[in-house]
Amino acid sequence: MIRRLNDAIIARDAPIVVGLDPNLKFIPEGIKEAAFREHGETAEGVAEAFWQFNKGIVDAICELVPAVKPQIAMYEQFGLPGLAAFDRTVRYCKEKGLIVIADAKRGDIGSTSESYAVGMLGATQVGDASVRAFDADFVTVNPYLGSDGVRPFIEVARKEDKGIFVLVKTSNPSSGELQDLVVAEGEQAGKPLYEVVGALVEKWGSDLMEGAYSNVGAVVGATYPEQGRILREIMPHAVILVPGYGAQGGRGKDLAHFFNRDGLGAIVNSSRGIIAAWKEEQYAKYGAEGYADAARAAVLAMKEDIHGAV
Amino acid sequence: MIRRLNDAIIARDAPIVVGLDPNLKFIPEGIKEAAFREHGETAEGVAEAFWQFNKGIVDAICELVPAVKPQIAMYEQFGLPGLAAFDRTVRYCKEKGLIVIADAKRGDIGSTSESYAVGMLGATQVGDASVRAFDADFVTVNPYLGSDGVRPFIEVARKEDKGIFVLVKTSNPSSGELQDLVVAEGEQAGKPLYEVVGALVEKWGSDLMEGAYSNVGAVVGATYPEQGRILREIMPHAVILVPGYGAQGGRGKDLAHFFNRDGLGAIVNSSRGIIAAWKEEQYAKYGAEGYADAARAAVLAMKEDIHGAV
Numbered sequence: 001m002i003r004r005l006n007d008a009i010i011a012r013d014a015p016i017v018v019g020l021d022p023n024l025k026f027i028p029e030g031i032k033e034a035a036f037r038e039h040g041e042t043a044e045g046v047a048e049a050f051w052q053f054n055k056g057i058v059d060a061i062c063e064l065v066p067a068v069k070p071q072i073a074m075y076e077q078f079g080l081p082g083l084a085a086f087d088r089t090v091r092y093c094k095e096k097g098l099i100v101i102a103d104a105k106r107g108d109i110g111s112t113s114e115s116y117a118v119g120m121l122g123a124t125q126v127g128d129a130s131v132r133a134f135d136a137d138f139v140t141v142n143p144y145l146g147s148d149g150v151r152p153f154i155e156v157a158r159k160e161d162k163g164i165f166v167l168v169k170t171s172n173p174s175s176g177e178l179q180d181l182v183v184a185e186g187e188q189a190g191k192p193l194y195e196v197v198g199a200l201v202e203k204w205g206s207d208l209m210e211g212a213y214s215n216v217g218a219v220v221g222a223t224y225p226e227q228g229r230i231l232r233e234i235m236p237h238a239v240i241l242v243p244g245y246g247a248q249g250g251r252g253k254d255l256a257h258f259f260n261r262d263g264l265g266a267i268v269n270s271s272r273g274i275i276a277a278w279k280e281e282q283y284a285k286y287g288a289e290g291y292a293d294a295a296r297a298a299v300l301a302m303k304e305d306i307h308g309a310v
Numbered sequence: 311m312i313r314r315l316n317d318a319i320i321a322r323d324a325p326i327v328v329g330l331d332p333n334l335k336f337i338p339e340g341i342k343e344a345a346f347r348e349h350g351e352t353a354e355g356v357a358e359a360f361w362q363f364n365k366g367i368v369d370a371i372c373e374l375v376p377a378v379k380p381q382i383a384m385y386e387q388f389g390l391p392g393l394a395a396f397d398r399t400v401r402y403c404k405e406k407g408l409i410v411i412a413d414a415k416r417g418d419i420g421s422t423s424e425s426y427a428v429g430m431l432g433a434t435q436v437g438d439a440s441v442r443a444f445d446a447d448f449v450t451v452n453p454y455l456g457s458d459g460v461r462p463f464i465e466v467a468r469k470e471d472k473g474i475f476v477l478v479k480t481s482n483p484s485s486g487e488l489q490d491l492v493v494a495e496g497e498q499a500g501k502p503l504y505e506v507v508g509a510l511v512e513k514w515g516s517d518l519m520e521g522a523y524s525n526v527g528a529v530v531g532a533t534y535p536e537q538g539r540i541l542r543e544i545m546p547h548a549v550i551l552v553p554g555y556g557a558q559g560g561r562g563k564d565l566a567h568f569f570n571r572d573g574l575g576a577i578v579n580s581s582r583g584i585i586a587a588w589k590e591e592q593y594a595k596y597g598a599e600g601y602a603d604a605a606r607a608a609v610l611a612m613k614e615d616i617h618g619a620v
Binding site for chain 2: 042143197
C-alpha cells in the first residue's frame with residue numbers, strides 16, 4: 001500500500017492528505033438546515049450533515065490529492081449515526097480512488113490490538129463468510145504498549161497489503177512531556193523517547209518494505225521541525241505523516257526536513273485549513289455555498305506552499 | 311463517580327470488574343446458531359450473538375460485582391453492528407446498576423481528545439438538543455501525548471461526574487519496552503517512565519477528588535506486582551484498575567500491593583477467566599447452556615482468591 005501511496009503522491013504531485021474532521025462549526029448553514037429538517041436536531045441529523053459536507057469536499061479535492069485522513073473521534077462523538085457517517089465517508093473516498101488513513105490512534109495488548117487492526121484494516125471469518133468492518137488503507141497506532149501492541153497491526157497490514165502510521169512525535173504543545181524524556185540507560189542512552197520509538201518504527205518496518213519505503217510509517221508533527229530532521233535520519237524507510245500544518249501553526253518552510261532527497265518520505269496533513277477554508281478571509285469570496293471550491297483553492301495554495309519549501 | 315465505585319465495591323465486598331470482551335470462540339453454539347439463523351453469518355449475526363451472550367453474563371453477575379469493562383475493540387471489529395452491540399451492552403449494564411468502564415484506550419491532541427471524551431462520557435449540544443453517544447461511566451486513556459491530550463478527558467469527567475483510568479504500566483509482555491525506560495534528566499531522573507506517568511496521574515487527579523480517591527485512576531497490570539507496589543505509593547489517591555488477572559497469568563497473591571490499607575484503591579479485572587469459564591475443566595459441569603452460571607461461579611472463586619490474598 002505504501003507504494004500505491006507514493007505513486008499517487010507522484011502522480012498528483014502533492015504530498016498532501018486532507019483531514020476529513022467535520023465539525024458543526026465548519027458546516028454551511030444550508031447543509032445543516034437540510035439535515036436537521038430531515039432528521040431533527042439529533043445525532044442522525046449531525047451525521048447526515050457530516051456526510052453531505054464530506055461528500056462536497058471529497059468531490060472537489062479527489063483529483064488533487066492522493067489521500068484523506070478522517071479523524072474517527074469527530075464521528076464517534078455522535079455515536080452510532082456518527083460512525084455510520086465515518087463508514088460511508090471511508091467507502092466513498094475509496095470509490096473516488098483516494099487512499100484512506102483512518103486516524104484512530106489505536107493500540108492495546110496484543111490480542112486486542114489484533115481486533116482493532118482487523119476492524120480498521122482487515123476481515124474476520126464468520127462461518128463461511130468474511131466480514132469487513134471499516135476497511136481503511138492505513139490506521140494510526142499508539143506505541144505506548146510496546147512491540148506486542150503494534151505487531152498485530154503489522155501482521156494484518158502484511159496480510160491485507162495495507163499500512164500503519166505509528167505516533168512518534170505528536171504535534172501538540174505537551175507532546176514533549178513524555179516523548180522528549182531522555183533515556184538514561186541501555187543502547188538508547190542519551191536519546192529522547194521519540195528517537196527510541198523512531199528506531200522501533202524503522203525496525204518494525206524492515207520486513208514490510210515495498211521499494212524504498214515500508215508500510216510502517218510514523219507520525220511527526222510539523223510543529224517540531226528540528227525533531228523531524230532527526231527522525232528523518234533515524235527512519236530512512238518510513239513515510240512520515242505530518243500533522244500540525246496550518247491551523248496548528250506549522251508552515252511550508254518547516255517541512256523541508258521531513259522529506260528525503262528523492263522528494264518522497266512525507267505526506268502533510270491539513271484539516272481545518274482545507275475543509276474550513278471558506279470561513280477564512282482569504283477565501284471569503286467563495287461564500288458558504290462555495291465551501292468545497294474554497295477547499296479546492298486551499299489545497300492548491302498548500303501545494304504551492306509545500307513546493308516552494310521542499 | 312469514584313465514590314460510587316468505591317461504595318459499590320464495599321457494598322458487594324468485591325473489588326472486581328468483569329471484562330465483557332465477547333469472542334465467537336467463547337459463545338455457546340446455541341446462541342450463535344440462533345443469531346446466525348436470524349441474521350445469517352454476518353456482522354449483524356455476530357452482534358446479536360454478542361448481545362445475547364453478554365446479557366446472560368450480566369444477568370448472572372450484576373449483583374455480585376460493582377462494575378463491568380467492555381473492551382470496545384471486540385465490538386469495533388464487527389463494524390457498526392458490533393458497535394451497536396457495545397452500545398446496547400453499556401446501556402443494559404447501567405440499567406442493571408453496574409458501573410461501566412469503557413476500555414477504549416483513547417488519546418489524541420487536545421481538541422480531538424475532547425471529542426473522544428464527549429463520545430465516551432459526555433454530551434454534545436446540537437441546536438437545542440443534548441446528544442449523548444456511548445455514555446459510559448469511565449474510559450481508559452493513553453497518556454503518550456502528554457497532559458494536553460489527557461486534560462480534556464478530565465474536564466469532561468468533572469462536568470459529568472465521571473472518571474478515567476490512565477494507562478501507566480500495562481499488563482502485556484512488552485509493556486516495559488517503553489514504559490520501563492529510565493529517565494536521565496530533570497526532576498524524575500533515575501525513574502522509569504511508568505513512575506513519571508504515575509506521578510502525572512496523581513497530579514491530574516488532585517483537583518478531581520471525591521473523598522480519599524480521585525476520579526483519575528490508573529491501569530497497572532497484575533502481571534507486574536513489584537511495579538504495582540511502587541505505583542501504589544506514588545499514586546495514593548488513584549484507584550488502580552488491574553488487568554492481567556487470570557488468563558494473562560496474574561494471581562491473587564500478586565494483588566496485595568495494589569490495594570491501600572483501607573482495603574480500597576484497586577479493582578481487578580477478569581475477562582476470559584469469567585466469561586469463558588464454562589470452557590474450563592473446573593466449570594465443565596455447567597455445560598454450554600450453563601455458561602452464565604459458570605461465570606457466576608468464577609466470580610465467586612475470584613472473590614475468594616482476592617480475599618485470601620489481600
